[in-house]
Amino acid sequence: MRFGVSSAAAVAALLGCAPCLRGRPALPSAPAAFRADDWVAVRDLARIYGAPVRRDAGGRYAIVGPRHSLWFADDGRRIRLQGVEVWLSAPLSSSALSAGGIHRADAAGLVDVVFRPWAHLGRYSAETIVLDPGHGGRDGGAVGENGLLEKDLTLALARAVRARLAVAGCKVYLTRNDDSFVELDERPRIAAAKGGDLMVSLHFNAAGVGARGAETFVLARAGAAPTRAPDPRPSERYRPVPANAHDAANFALGYHLQRQLVRAAGYEDRGVRHARFAVLRAAPCPAALVECGFLTDPEDARRIADPHFRERLAEALARGILDYAMTVRRARAARGAPP
Ligand SMILES: [Zn+2]
Incomplete structure (x- = not known):
């Protein structure tokens, strides 16, 4: 699924990137330097991918839609991203669902790279x-x-x-x-x-x-x-x-x-x-x-x-x-x- 203009703008705003051009999602880039208090709420992250937040019996949060699967591990240091275990660059903040969340660098540099690769990898070759x-x-x-x-x-x-x-x-x-x-x-x-x-x-x-x-x-x-x-x-x-x-x-x-x-x-x-x-x-x-x-x-x-x-x-x-x-x-x- 490609994002329309409004979704692209939402991604841009949440992941801290420049406004998009001609309706195509801009390249969300992780911030050059880590700031300790730079979080994206999990609820907001779910919203930009159009997938609901779930919580399993063990209290673990997830964003799961037809094309997106992101589970947060109990320890706050790992996620399962489309079924693959990925360690976060920064541990989740304790109130990940709303007030705090996943670090912006991880949202933009890990989650978004897998969910929207075309926004990040267009300048590369692999020959x-x-x-x-x-x-x-x-x-x-x-x-x-x-x-x-x-x-x-x-x-x-x-x-x-x-x-x-x-x-x-x-x-x-x-x-x-x-x-x-x-x-x-x-x-x-x-x-x-x-x-x-x-x-x-x-x-x-x-x-x-x-x-x-x-x-x-x-x-x-x-x-x-x-x-x-x-x-x-x-x-x-x-x-x-x-x-x-x-x-x-x-x-x-x-x-x-x-x-x-x-x-x-x-x-x-x-x-x-x-x-x-x-x-x-x-x-x-x-x-x-x-x-x-x-x-x-x-x-x-x-x-x-x-x-x-x-x-x-x-x-x-x-x-x-x-x-x-x-x-x-x-x-x-x-x-x-x-x-
Ligand atoms: Zn070795």
């Missing part, structure tokens, strides 16, 4: 793809109980994803194509040299007992704490970096990758998260880092050790990238640019 197999050479990365090495898995996975994307007509480059050590800051430079429209860094996870599933990281926006920070509140010490110019596209890419890691690969959903990893900070184009399961979890490790499952994983990542590419193409078409 040249850079895959970044994590670790390599003297840096082996995580080690599985079954002896699997992360650096070998990421390289094999990158090659398998590349094969699928090449069939779909994409130009694909790898930041390394053998067991060599590549510095973290060299990887974004390679992406820039290859003219990458997007970069996906591939990893497998390691943790203590109990952690399993897939998670995807995108660059934390300026002022927002990383998801793993002990204190999740916004802070001025999280200064912007140039890659923050791609916040909306970073998230859209991460969202589609995570969605397919859960749907096509069948992983437990640990959500799209925010981080300040070196490869994300220095990325010259929209970028995301995927953690494709835990080598330290017996169940994940058993699946990852199976070559058939790894093919499924490659398929999921290729699909996620192609979903993002399709979204970008439609957004370009919607703004009148060549697809």
Whole structure:
């Protein structure tokens, strides 16, 4: 559903963007800097998407309509956005339904990017793809109980994803194509040299007992704490970096990758998260880092050790990238640019 003039104006007003032109929704952009008291009430958010607010038996709020599904988690730090777990940049305010709400940066930079991608992604392309197999050479990365090495898995996975994307007509480059050590800051430079429209860094996870599933990281926006920070509140010490110019596209890419890691690969959903990893900070184009399961979890490790499952994983990542590419193409078409 596209918004009419009045709805577009409502989105513009609520998400803090310029008035729309010629009846088309203007590009709502998240504020450049976090302000601690910058909230959009959940009731108002529901109104601009034309969907009612619901509350389930557990007291959780949701905005659910024919085309929109947004559930707020109990802890106030996560949402389920069209079925995908997404961590918020700022925790919900305690009176989310009316007086307070969801942070304006999350409303504009997470929710609206998924509900109205054409308003955010029209300037992007997705023809040249850079895959970044994590670790390599003297840096082996995580080690599985079954002896699997992360650096070998990421390289094999990158090659398998590349094969699928090449069939779909994409130009694909790898930041390394053998067991060599590549510095973290060299990887974004390679992406820039290859003219990458997007970069996906591939990893497998390691943790203590109990952690399993897939998670995807995108660059934390300026002022927002990383998801793993002990204190999740916004802070001025999280200064912007140039890659923050791609916040909306970073998230859209991460969202589609995570969605397919859960749907096509069948992983437990640990959500799209925010981080300040070196490869994300220095990325010259929209970028995301995927953690494709835990080598330290017996169940994940058993699946990852199976070559058939790894093919499924490659398929999921290729699909996620192609979903993002399709979204970008439609957004370009919607703004009148060549697809
Ligand atoms: Zn890694």
